[in-house]
Amino acid sequence: MDNKIKKVDLIFEKVDYLEILDRSFKRTQDEIILDVIDSGLRGRGGAGFPTGLKWKFAKNEEADQKYVICNADEGEPGTFKDREILTQAPEKVLAGMALCGKATGANEGFIYLRGEYNFLLPSLNATIDKFHKQLKELKFDFTVRIKSGSGAYVCGEETALMESMEGKRGEPRNKPPFPTTAGYLGKPTSINNVETLVFALMIAKEGPTKFREMGTFDSRGSKVFSVSGDTPKAGIYELELGMSLEDFVNEFGDGDTKAVQIGGASGFCVARKHFKETVIGFEGIPTGGSMMLFNSSRSMYNILNDYLEFFEEESCGQCTPCRVGCQQLLKGIEAVKKGVRPPAYLDDLQKLSETMKLASKCGLGQSAPNPFNSIINNFREEIIY
Amino acid sequence: MSKYKVNLKINNLNVSVDEGTTILEAARQLNFKIPTLCHHDDLCVAGNCRVCVVEQVGNRVLPASCATPVSEGMEVLTNSMKVRQARKNIIELLLSEHNADCTKCFKSGYCELQELSNEYRTGDHIYLDVRTNNTIDISSPSIEKDDSKCIRCQRCVRTCTELQSVSALAVTHKGKDMKISTFLDKPMNDVVCTNCGQCINRCPTASLVERNYIDQVFDAIYDPKKFVVVQTAPATRVAISEEFGLGPNRSTGKMVAALRRLGFDKILDTDFTADLTIMEEGTELLTRLKEALVDGKEVALPMMTSCSPGWIKFQEHIFPDMLDNLSTCKSPQQMFGPLAKTYYAEKINKNPADMVVVSVMPCTAKKYEADRPEMRGSGYKDVDFVLTTRELGRMIHQAGIDFEKLDDEKYDSILGESTGAAVIFGNTGGVMEAALRTAYEIVTGREVPFANLNIKPVRGMEGIKEASVKIKDVKSEWSFLEGVELKVAIAHGLSNAKLLMNKVKSGEANYHFIEVMGCPGGCIGGGGQPIPTNMEIRKKRAAAIYEEDEHLALRKSHENPEVTEIYKSFLHEPLGHRSHDLLHTHYTPRKRY
Numbered sequence: 001m002d003n004k005i006k007k008v009d010l011i012f013e014k015v016d017y018l019e020i021l022d023r024s025f026k027r028t029q030d031e032i033i034l035d036v037i038d039s040g041l042r043g044r045g046g047a048g049f050p051t052g053l054k055w056k057f058a059k060n061e062e063a064d065q066k067y068v069i070c071n072a073d074e075g076e077p078g079t080f081k082d083r084e085i086l087t088q089a090p091e092k093v094l095a096g097m098a099l100c101g102k103a104t105g106a107n108e109g110f111i112y113l114r115g116e117y118n119f120l121l122p123s124l125n126a127t128i129d130k131f132h133k134q135l136k137e138l139k140f141d142f143t144v145r146i147k148s149g150s151g152a153y154v155c156g157e158e159t160a161l162m163e164s165m166e167g168k169r170g171e172p173r174n175k176p177p178f179p180t181t182a183g184y185l186g187k188p189t190s191i192n193n194v195e196t197l198v199f200a201l202m203i204a205k206e207g208p209t210k211f212r213e214m215g216t217f218d219s220r221g222s223k224v225f226s227v228s229g230d231t232p233k234a235g236i237y238e239l240e241l242g243m244s245l246e247d248f249v250n251e252f253g254d255g256d257t258k259a260v261q262i263g264g265a266s267g268f269c270v271a272r273k274h275f276k277e278t279v280i281g282f283e284g285i286p287t288g289g290s291m292m293l294f295n296s297s298r299s300m301y302n303i304l305n306d307y308l309e310f311f312e313e314e315s316c317g318q319c320t321p322c323r324v325g326c327q328q329l330l331k332g333i334e335a336v337k338k339g340v341r342p343p344a345y346l347d348d349l350q351k352l353s354e355t356m357k358l359a360s361k362c363g364l365g366q367s368a369p370n371p372f373n374s375i376i377n378n379f380r381e382e383i384i385y
Numbered sequence: 386m387s388k389y390k391v392n393l394k395i396n397n398l399n400v401s402v403d404e405g406t407t408i409l410e411a412a413r414q415l416n417f418k419i420p421t422l423c424h425h426d427d428l429c430v431a432g433n434c435r436v437c438v439v440e441q442v443g444n445r446v447l448p449a450s451c452a453t454p455v456s457e458g459m460e461v462l463t464n465s466m467k468v469r470q471a472r473k474n475i476i477e478l479l480l481s482e483h484n485a486d487c488t489k490c491f492k493s494g495y496c497e498l499q500e501l502s503n504e505y506r507t508g509d510h511i512y513l514d515v516r517t518n519n520t521i522d523i524s525s526p527s528i529e530k531d532d533s534k535c536i537r538c539q540r541c542v543r544t545c546t547e548l549q550s551v552s553a554l555a556v557t558h559k560g561k562d563m564k565i566s567t568f569l570d571k572p573m574n575d576v577v578c579t580n581c582g583q584c585i586n587r588c589p590t591a592s593l594v595e596r597n598y599i600d601q602v603f604d605a606i607y608d609p610k611k612f613v614v615v616q617t618a619p620a621t622r623v624a625i626s627e628e629f630g631l632g633p634n635r636s637t638g639k640m641v642a643a644l645r646r647l648g649f650d651k652i653l654d655t656d657f658t659a660d661l662t663i664m665e666e667g668t669e670l671l672t673r674l675k676e677a678l679v680d681g682k683e684v685a686l687p688m689m690t691s692c693s694p695g696w697i698k699f700q701e702h703i704f705p706d707m708l709d710n711l712s713t714c715k716s717p718q719q720m721f722g723p724l725a726k727t728y729y730a731e732k733i734n735k736n737p738a739d740m741v742v743v744s745v746m747p748c749t750a751k752k753y754e755a756d757r758p759e760m761r762g763s764g765y766k767d768v769d770f771v772l773t774t775r776e777l778g779r780m781i782h783q784a785g786i787d788f789e790k791l792d793d794e795k796y797d798s799i800l801g802e803s804t805g806a807a808v809i810f811g812n813t814g815g816v817m818e819a820a821l822r823t824a825y826e827i828v829t830g831r832e833v834p835f836a837n838l839n840i841k842p843v844r845g846m847e848g849i850k851e852a853s854v855k856i857k858d859v860k861s862e863w864s865f866l867e868g869v870e871l872k873v874a875i876a877h878g879l880s881n882a883k884l885l886m887n888k889v890k891s892g893e894a895n896y897h898f899i900e901v902m903g904c905p906g907g908c909i910g911g912g913g914q915p916i917p918t919n920m921e922i923r924k925k926r927a928a929a930i931y932e933e934d935e936h937l938a939l940r941k942s943h944e945n946p947e948v949t950e951i952y953k954s955f956l957h958e959p960l961g962h963r964s965h966d967l968l969h970t971h972y973t974p975r976k977r978y
Contacts, residue, residue, distance in 0.1 A: 152559060169556055174432040174452035317537065317563025318433040318556070321471075324478035324515065327561050331513045341513075348511050355474040358447045358467065359438045366446060 004247040006240035008214065008222035010202045011195060012088055017095035018134055020205045024099055025140050029059050032103040036200055038208035040220030045071060045156075045193035046263060046288030047363065051200060054190055057180035058104040061188035066106035068097050069165075069184060069191040073114045073149050073156040076264035077310065078290030081224040082194040084236050086113075086120055089198060090127045094144055096197025098135060099204055101142045104190050109144040112161050115151040153314035157362050158183075158191045160316065171316045172362035193288070195224055216242035219281030223289065229261075230254050230295040245270055245278040248291070256295040259378065264290035265307045266367035269300075271378035300379040304333060304371060311368040322365025325356040329372050333383055343384045346376055393459040408439055408450035408461055417463050420472070420501050422479075422589050423538035424451040426919040427905070429547060434538050436475050436501065440465045447471055476505050481512040483590070484533035492591035495916055498536060499590075515561070524572030526596055526756045527580035527749040532564055535592040541565060541584035548905060549879040551699065553578035565592075568978050577702050577977050579879065581695035581903045582749030582773075582912015595749045595913060598770045599780055605741040605770070606648040613741045614729075615649040616721045616800075617641075619656055620747040620811030620908035621774045623929035627915035628778025629788045633925040635933050638793020643781045644745075645794060651733075654796045655744065656803030658720040659810045659819070661951070662692065663942035665968055666714045666816075667824045668959035670898055671863075679865045685709035687874075687889065687896040690816050692716045694754035695903025695912070697972065699879050704886050705974035710899075713969040717810065718744050718751055719760050721800070722767025723967040728955045729800055737763060743770045745777045747811070747911030750903065762967045773913025802947040805838075805934030812927045813877035813907035814843035814850060817900040821854060821873075823943045828856060828863040838940055844931075846906060846924065848881035849874060851896075872896045878905040 024032055037052030058066060070093060074082040086093060097109040113120065128144050135142055147165050149155050155164045159173035162184045183189025192200075199221065203211050211221040219241035228234050231252045249257045261269045262278075262285045270278050270285065278284055280291075294303065308330035317323045332349045335341040353369030360366045376383060388403040395412050402411045407430075412419050423434035432452030439450045442460035447468060450461075462468060480502060487493045522530040537556075542565060545554040553576045557566040567576040585593045605611045617640060625643075626634040644652045669688065676682040691697060691712045700711060714720070721744070726737035744751065748771075754760065755768040772780070781788055796802070806822055809815035818840045825833045833840060833854070842852035853872045874896045876885040882901045888894040904910045909926035910918060934940060942948065956963050 154559070171556075174430060174449065176454065311560075313560040313562075315560045315563075317559050317561070318431075318539070320433070320435050320475050320478050320536075323537065323561065323563060324482050324512075327515045328478065328481065328512050331515060335513060351470070352474055352478075352512070355471045359435045359471045359475060360446075361432060361435065361449070 005243055005251045008238045008240055010222060011085060011092075011198050011224055011238050013202075015092065015202070015205060017091050017201060018138065020201060021095055021098055021140070022138055024204045025102055025138060029103050029105065032099065032204065033059060035203055035208045036103070039203045039211040041196065041199050041203060041211065042219070042282060043193055044195035044199065044223060044288065046076065046266075046286065048282050048286055051192065051196055054180060054192070055100060055103045057178070058106070058188045058190040061181060063188050065108070065187045066104055067184045067187055067189040068100045068104065068106045068109040069161070069189055070097050070109065070111045070194055070197055071156065071158065071161060071191055072111050072117065072194050073161060074117070074194070075114060075153040075156045076266065076288055076290055078228050078261070078264045078292045079226045079288055081226045081236050081289045083117055083120070085194050085198060085224070086117070086124065090124055091131065092198045092201055093194055094128065094131045096192075096201040097144055098140065098142045099201055100190055100192065100197060102140070104188070106190070107141045107143070109142060110165065110184070111144060111146045112155070112165060113146050113148050115149040118148055121146065121148070152316070153310075154316040154362075154364050157364060160362070161191070162189065171318050172364070174361070195289075214240050216279070216281055216283060218283040225287070225291050226289045227252050227291045227293070229293040230257065230298070231293045241281045243280055244276060245280060246275040248280060249275055249293070252291070253293055254295055257293050258296045258298065259294045259300065261290070261292040261294070261303070261371065263287040263370075264292075265310050266364070266370055268370050269303075269374040269378060300375050300382040301333070301337060304375045304383065305330070307371045308333065311364075315364060315368070319361040319365060321356045321360045322368060325352055325360070325365065326368055328352060329369070336384055346380065346383065350376065391455045391457050393455050393457070393461065395461045396463055402455055406455050408448070408453050408455055409437055411455050412450065412461070412463055419450050419463050420504070421451055422497055422501070422536060423540060425540050425587050427548065427587070428540060428543040431539055431543065434475070434479075434536065436472055438468060438471055438475075439463045440468050473505055476502055477510070477512055479536050480510065482515050483536060484516055484531070490534075490591050491594050491597060496591060497589035522573050523596065524574035525578065525580060525753065526574070527752040528573055528578070528582060528585065529594050529596050530573055531592055534590045535565055536590055537563060537565065538589060539565070540587040540589065541593055544583045544587050547880065549579070549581060549583055550883045551577055551579055551581075551879060554584060579695040579698040579702070579903060580750040580753040580912075581879065583904060585749060585912055586914065586916055586918045595773050595776065596752060597776050598772060599776050599783075602743050602770050602772060602780070605743070610739060611741050612650050612735050612739055613648075613743060614651040614653055614725055615644055615743045615745060616653050616655045616718065616725075617644070617745045618718065618747055618811070618908060619659060619808050619815075619930065620911060620914070620926070621745050621777070623811065623909065623926045623933065624747065624774050624914050625778060626788070628775065628781070631789060633922060633929050635929050637933065638795070639788055639791040641796055642791040642794040643786050643788055646786050647780055647784055649743070651797045653721070653725070653800040654803050655717045655721055656807035656810070657800050657945070657947055658717040658724065659807035660804055660942035660945040660948050661720055661968070662714055662717050663806060663819050663823050664948060664952070664959045665964060666690065666712050667820050667827065669712055669714065670820070671824060671827070672960065674897065675865060687899045688712055690900045692810065692816055693901060693903040693908075694748065694750035696879065696882060696901045698750065698753070698975070699882065699903060701973055701975040702977055703883065704890070707886065707890070708972040708974060711972055713971065715760070715968055715970045716751075716754065718746060718768060718771070719754060719970070720968045722755070722760065723762035724951070725800065726763035726765055726767060727967065728951065732799065737765055741769045742767065743772060744768055745772050745774065747774050747908045747914045749773060749912040751913070759970050775913060775915055778915065799947050799950070802945055804942055804945050805937040805940035806942040807945075808933045808937065809930055811908045811930045812844070813902050814845070814875045814900065815907060815930070817843045817873055817875050817898070819942055820898070822941045825854065825856070826941065826943065828859050828866055830860050837935075839931075843873070843875055846920065846927075848878060849876045849885050871898070873898045873900070875900045877902040877907050879903055
């Protein structure tokens with residue numbers, strides 16, 4: 001492997017998680033949180049909120065009940081790393097949740113499992129039963145339960161996820177209040193991605209330094225990537241953050257890579273001419289793990305059309321910019337392609353996408369225009385002709 | 386509890402507001418109007434239409450001002466370049482999925498989306514038409530639902546769930562298919578809908594409107610063979626003025642004059658049968674109490690009022706096991722119908738087959754009630770057409786009548802005389818107050834022990850009210866009531882009704898008599914009343930009702946001379962044989978789905 005791409009093995013590394021927990025339970029909440037803050041760990045679901053801060057906010061809330069939620073509603077097209085983590089290292093996920101419970105003062109945890117991952121239920125439940133017994137031996141009061149999603153993409157949004165958990169329609173809430181103040185059932189809740197929880201556990205094991213020394217200033221540590229598309233090496237890879245897209249494509253491309261969609265359907269499309277200066281990370285283009293490579297056989301119009309069809313259907317529909325905006329973007333490129341609207345109509349649509357980014361209620365509507373803008377900007381001619 | 390003050394800047398002006406205030410409310414304090422669509426004063430925050438977005442310095446996105454609480458040092462711009470562009474685009478987006486047939490639309494002129502698009506002069510229609518075809522749901526005799534005009538603000542859903550605990554309307558599907566629908570997409574008439582029409586009062590467009598019968602009524606008026614009488618509900622007379630921009634006002638005389646000019650043959654009053662209801666229902670209550678206390682019979686107590694058809698259907702769906710508690714009295718509207726086509730027809734020497742009874746109601750559920758198969762006591766459909774206050778307003782406009790300039794006129798006689806006790810039927814607590822004024826006097830021979838007959842404990846906008854009256858020194862025939870403390874409760878709005886019913890059912894609360902009105906504030910806040918509605922407007926209407934009561938010479942139902950006359954010459958006695966046939970009804974248990 002090229003030395004610019006650095007493989008890391010933290011997530012899937014076999015560790016004595018009970019020993020880590022036992023040690024952590026003897027520490028104070030603040031000590032645990034401080035380590036996570038020092039490590040520079042940011043949420044691995046895509047949005048990248050500093051995990052230690054989130055835990056600190058939840059910890060500082062006074063409440064009779066707090067919750068920990070593991071967001072396993074892995075719905076972003078092109079992402080499949082959480083499934084693998086839950087298959088190969090479920091104990092580490094549970095231990096990460098217990099650690100978060102200790103740090104924030106929560107004694108109940110939930111895994112919100114993507115509906116399509118229900119095949120994992122038997123093995124996960126068995127692991128949970130075993131884990132509960134182990135926690136009892138450590139004399140730590142913490143339980144984990146699984147709630148299954150039903151297939152709506154928007155339920156990966158943290159507040160929609162909580163609405164869904166409460167038995168309601170999965171629609172994002174207004175923020176503030178944020179979940180750390182009023183989350184599941186109105187109680188302070190720290191909700192973290194599967195991968196984030198495992199990293200937190202590893203930071204508790206190793207201390208913050210090792211993690212912080214990897215990656216870049218804005219993007220510390222490593223990240224699990226789901227590589228798919230036109231690549232001979234599709235699969236899951238844990239890599240140090242901060243690499244350039246060029247290095248990434250040199251490693252994973254098929255020699256004919258025309259564009260890479262970073263961050264799934266809600267992410268950005270980068271064209272070959274920008275590979276060199278594009279950093280994969282929070283200072284450049286962040287990703288929840290999805291890396292889709294496209295070679296020159298692909299039509300960017302079809303790709304964009306697919307993404308927009310996805311959003312048109314997966315918007316929850318409650319807010320105007322997202323519900324109608326997604327329809328307009330899709331119908332708009334179709335109209336331009338057919339010549340019903342002039343090519344300049346794409347400029348109107350880009351103004352619309354600005355409104356969607358600014359005025360949508362949640363991250364879905366705010367990021368749905370990302371593929372639109374990046375593909376229009378890079379491949380305008382493919383959309384028109 | 387004193388609240389913390391939060392200091393912020395809106396459009397560079399300083400303002401200090403209570404903690405928890407939203408940006409929208411803070412801007413209103415500075416007299417900056419921010420447009421809204423999904424926001425409604427009566428409902429919880431939604432934040433989903435996004436037309437109220439504002440720019441907050443330092444925030445990457447534009448927060449919805451209706452849903453964002455202020456914070457210390459916040460700097461807000463309500464009309465920046467960014468905000469204007471976003472707002473205009475959002476209005477355009479709404480229009481691109483809206484069936485904007487404004488010239489034909491029943492709501493034209495008071496549609497909030499129309500007003501907003503006029504304000505922003507969105508003439509360009511840059512976006513593609515994404516409307517979907519749909520059939521209008523006219524299955525219900527009360528409510529018409531047209532999804533093609535829906536802007537998905539969910540006001541109706543919040544109304545149906547929060548205010549009414551009915552949940553007939555809900556959000557279904559997602560993305561482009563997201564819509565407001567019913568259980569399994571069933572027609573409105575086949576679901577738990579109570580026809581209360583509160584959703585109509587809050588719909589910003591014409592997605593939910595009443596089934597309107599204006600043309601049918603005009604057809605009847607123009608038909609020389611038909612003798613068309615109209616009855617008017619207590620609550621319409623203080624709200625019809627709103628249809629002419631005059632605010633909530635006592636306008637009984639003008640309304641009567643307008644009806645006469647519209648061409649109705651006789652202008653009569655539901656208030657007459659409201660007084661009659663008190664006689665029947667009061668006697669029913671006293672009879673039930675006697676059966677329970679003296680005869681030791683199993684009688685359904687507490688007795689519950691039955692004037693509100695929204696409440697009746699709610700009870701049939703949600704508490705079908707408590708139907709015996711409902712008074713068997715028909716509502717005043719449905720007492721009027723059969724009396725008009727029997728007693729009155731005879732008096733004026735008309736064939737009831739040629740008569741058309743129209744009622745003007747603050748209510749949409751009354752349309753459904755009039756259609757019930759059991760409402761044919763006269764041998765004909767007792768009430769032929771029910772108009773809302775809004776429809777009457779529309780008819781007066783169409784007929785070119787200048788409402789404001791009309792001189793007061795009086796109801797025709799007979800069936801036009803009423804008392805203050807009947808007028809207050811329009812307010813929550815009013816039926817209770819009217820009943821107490823009469824029942825107390827029947828039992829003790831004295832007036833109710835409240836200053837100027839105003840029974841204050843049963844008045845006001847509190848969701849559930851309780852009161853008790855100690856009965857002392859009774860007449861000899863009512864000796865079993867000596868020393869009894871009559872306990873009553875009043876609820877308005879179906880969520881409050883549900884709370885109260887659950888308390889009664891669980892035995893947590895014990896009453897003798899309960900008044901329930903399906904709509905917030907009672908009939909003055911009815912689903913057929915002028916739009917908009919909010920607490921302030923409802924309070925003004927309620928005040929006008931009490932004012933009307935105070936201005937009437939007769940304020941006790943049993944003193945209505947026409948009521949005395951009808952018992953003498955026709956009905957003979959409350960709960961008598963004829964009353965049973967014409968004025969009482971039964972109820973049907975229904976499923977929730």
